[in-house]
Amino acid sequence: MASLAFSASIGRSISPSNAMVSDKFESRREGFSLGKGTFARKRDPRDSMVPKVATQAPTVFPSLEKELAGDRNHVAWTSVRQERYEGELAVQGEIPLWLSGTYLRNGPGMWHVGDYNFRHLFDGYATLVRLHFENGRLIAAHRQIESEAYKAAKKNNKLCYREFSEVPKPDNFLSYVGELANLFSGASLTDNANTGVVKLGDGRVVCLTETQKGSIVVDPNTLDTLGKFEYSDSLGGLIHSAHPIVTDTEFLTLLPDLFRPGYLVVRMEPGSNERKVIGRVDCRGGPAPGWVHSFPVTEHYVIVPEMPLRYCAQNLLRAEPTPLYKFEWHPESKGFMHVMCKASGKIVASVEVPLFVTFHFINAYEEKDEDGRVTAVIADCCEHNADTTILEKLRLQNLRSFMGEDVLPDARVGRFIIPLDGSRHGKLEAALDPEEHGKGMDMCSINPAYLGKKYRYAYACGAQRPCNFPNTLTKIDLLEKKAKNWYEEGAVPSEPFFVARPGATEEDDGVVISMISEKNGDGYALLLDGSTFEEIARGKFPYGLPYGLHGCWVPKK
Numbered sequence: 001m002a003s004l005a006f007s008a009s010i011g012r013s014i015s016p017s018n019a020m021v022s023d024k025f026e027s028r029r030e031g032f033s034l035g036k037g038t039f040a041r042k043r044d045p046r047d048s049m050v051p052k053v054a055t056q057a058p059t060v061f062p063s064l065e066k067e068l069a070g071d072r073n074h075v076a077w078t079s080v081r082q083e084r085y086e087g088e089l090a091v092q093g094e095i096p097l098w099l100s101g102t103y104l105r106n107g108p109g110m111w112h113v114g115d116y117n118f119r120h121l122f123d124g125y126a127t128l129v130r131l132h133f134e135n136g137r138l139i140a141a142h143r144q145i146e147s148e149a150y151k152a153a154k155k156n157n158k159l160c161y162r163e164f165s166e167v168p169k170p171d172n173f174l175s176y177v178g179e180l181a182n183l184f185s186g187a188s189l190t191d192n193a194n195t196g197v198v199k200l201g202d203g204r205v206v207c208l209t210e211t212q213k214g215s216i217v218v219d220p221n222t223l224d225t226l227g228k229f230e231y232s233d234s235l236g237g238l239i240h241s242a243h244p245i246v247t248d249t250e251f252l253t254l255l256p257d258l259f260r261p262g263y264l265v266v267r268m269e270p271g272s273n274e275r276k277v278i279g280r281v282d283c284r285g286g287p288a289p290g291w292v293h294s295f296p297v298t299e300h301y302v303i304v305p306e307m308p309l310r311y312c313a314q315n316l317l318r319a320e321p322t323p324l325y326k327f328e329w330h331p332e333s334k335g336f337m338h339v340m341c342k343a344s345g346k347i348v349a350s351v352e353v354p355l356f357v358t359f360h361f362i363n364a365y366e367e368k369d370e371d372g373r374v375t376a377v378i379a380d381c382c383e384h385n386a387d388t389t390i391l392e393k394l395r396l397q398n399l400r401s402f403m404g405e406d407v408l409p410d411a412r413v414g415r416f417i418i419p420l421d422g423s424r425h426g427k428l429e430a431a432l433d434p435e436e437h438g439k440g441m442d443m444c445s446i447n448p449a450y451l452g453k454k455y456r457y458a459y460a461c462g463a464q465r466p467c468n469f470p471n472t473l474t475k476i477d478l479l480e481k482k483a484k485n486w487y488e489e490g491a492v493p494s495e496p497f498f499v500a501r502p503g504a505t506e507e508d509d510g511v512v513i514s515m516i517s518e519k520n521g522d523g524y525a526l527l528l529d530g531s532t533f534e535e536i537a538r539g540k541f542p543y544g545l546p547y548g549l550h551g552c553w554v555p556k557k
C-alpha cells in the first residue's frame with residue numbers, strides 16, 4: 001500500500017490563530033511509513049484533507065461528515081494521524097500562571113498494523129501525549145512509545161506479540177508449538193505500555209501496562225523512549241496491576257499468582273528497581289486470582305480486591321478472543337476484599353462482599369470511632385453493577401458504531417465498607433445516586449494529597465444519555481452526594497486529572513485537565529476550575545487525538 005503523499009510544507013511556523021506555531025512533524029498518518037516498515041491502511045476519504053487539518057484553523061468536513069454513518073470515524077477511535085508532533089497551542093481563556101509543569105497522558109492510540117485492524121480498545125499501540133504549561137502558555141506534543149511490540153510490528157508489518165485480545169498468527173504448526181513455549185516464558189507477551197504513566201519518587205517516568213515487561217522509561221520532555229524498566233528482584237511472574245500506587249516515598253503494587261491463586265503485595269523504594277514483598281494474600285474463591293487492574297490503599301493498609309472476574313489460563317492460551325478475553329466470570333466463587341497491614345504484611349480483615357466488577361478504585365480511607373480506633377476501611381471504586389458487558393462495549397466496532405442508541409451499561413460509585421471487627425461480610429453500596437452522573441462512571445482521579453485519607457471530591461467521566469461511552473466530565477461531591485457535569489455534544493473526554501494549586505488549603509482548589517476528541521475530528525486540551533467545575537481555558541490541537549487512558553503530573557523543578 002502506498003504511503004500518502006505528504007505535503008512538503010512541514011516544520012513551518014504559522015500564526016497562532018491557525019491553532020499552532022512552530023510545529024514539528026514527522027511521518028504522516030495511516031498509510032504512513034514509520035522508519036523502515038510501512039503501516040499501510042485502506043485510504044480514508046478524509047486523508048486527502050490531512051494537510052489542511054495540520055495547517056489551518058479548526059477544520060470541519062460538513063458534507064463528508066453527513067455521508068459517514070454514525071460515529072464510524074470518530075477521531076477518538078481512529079488511529080493517531082502521525083507518529084509524532086510538537087507545537088504551541090493557541091489558548092482561549094486563561095491558563096493560571098501558577099500551573100507550571102507537564103501533564104502526560106498515555107493510552108492505546110494506534111489500532112492497526114498494515115491492513116489489519118485491531119478489535120479492542122486496549123490492543124492499540126501506546127501513544128503518549130504531553131501538555132506543558134508554563135507562564136500561561138501551552139506546548140503540546142505526542143509520540144508513539146517505542147516498545148519492542150511496536151517496533152516489531154513496524155519492521156515486519158504484522159502483529160508479533162500477544163496484545164490484550166490480539167494474538168499473532170503462527171506461520172505453521174512448529175511455530176505454534178514454539179509460540180506456546182513463548183507464552184509460558186512470557187516471551188510472546190507484549191511490552192506495549194499503553195495503559196498509564198507514573199512519575200516515581202526519584203523522578204523517573206515510567207509507562208505501564210499489565211505485563212511486567214511492559215514497563216518502559218520515557219523522557220517527559222522529549223517523549224523519547226529511554227528503555228525498559230527492569231525489575232532487579234527475582235519475584236518473577238508475568239503480570240502486575242496496571243495501576244501501582246506511586247508517591248514520593250514508595251511504589252506499591254500487586255503481583256497476581258496464577259499458579260497458587262493469590263497476590264503478592266510488593267513495595268519498591270525511590271531510586272531502586274527492586275521490589276520487596278510486604279506480604280501475600282491467598283485467594284478465598286475460584287480457580288484463579290481476580291483481575292486486579294487497580295487497588296486502593298489507606299494510610300496503614302493495602303486493600304487487595306478479589307473480584308469474581310478472574311484470570312483464566314486457558315483463555316490466555318487461546319488464539320481467538322473469548323467474550324471476556326483472558327478472563328472468566330465466576331459468580332459462584334464470590335467476591336472478597338482483603339486488608340493487609342503495610343508495616344507487618346499481616347491480613348487484618350478478609351471479608352466476603354457482594355459480587356462486583358471494577359477496573360478503577362478511586363480512593364480508600366480508615367473510618368475511626370470517637371476514641372480514634374479504626375473500625376472499618378472504606379474503599380470507593382467505579383463499579384459496573386457486577387456486569388462484565390462493559391468489556392465487550394469497549395470493542396472498537398462497538399465504539400465506532402454509535403447511532404444514537406443508549407448502549408452504555410450502568411455504573412456507579414461503589415463504596416465498600418470493610419469492618420475491622422472480625423465480621424465475615426462487608427458491604428457494597430452506591431456512594432451517591434447514580435442518576436447524578438447519568439449512571440456512567442469510570443476513569444477517576446482525586447487530589448493526590450488525599451490519597452488514602454478521608455476525602456470529599458472525586459473527578460471522573462459520567463454519562464449524558466443516550467451514549468455508548470462515558471461522555472461527561474463529572475465532579476462528585478461525596479459529602480453532599482451531588483455531581484456537577486461538563487458535557488459537549490459528540491465529544492469524548494479523557495480522564496479528568498486534578499492538579500492542586502500550590503499552597504491550596506481546600507481539597508478542590510486547583511484545575512482539572514482533560515483532552516477532548518470532538519465529533520468533527522478536532523480536539524483540544526481543556527482546563528476546568530476544580531472548585532466551580534467551569535471551563536477556564538482550552539488549547540486547540542492542530543487535529544483531534546485518539547482517546548487516551550491515564551495520566552500523571554510532572555511539576556516544574
Ligand SMILES: CC1=C(/C=C/C(C)=C/C=C/C(C)=C/C=C/C=C(C)/C=C/C=O)C(C)(C)CCC1
Binds near residue numbers: 162163190209239
Ligand atoms: C497484554 C496482556 C494483558 C493486558 C491487559 C491490559 C492491557 C489491560 C488493560 C486494561 C484497561 C486499560 C482497563 C480499562 C478499563 C476502562 C474502563 C472499564 C472504562 C469504562 C468506561 O465506561 C493481560 C490480559 C493482562 C494478559 C496477557 C496479555
Ligand SMILES: [Fe+2]
Binds near residue numbers: 195243
Ligand atoms: Fe486503568
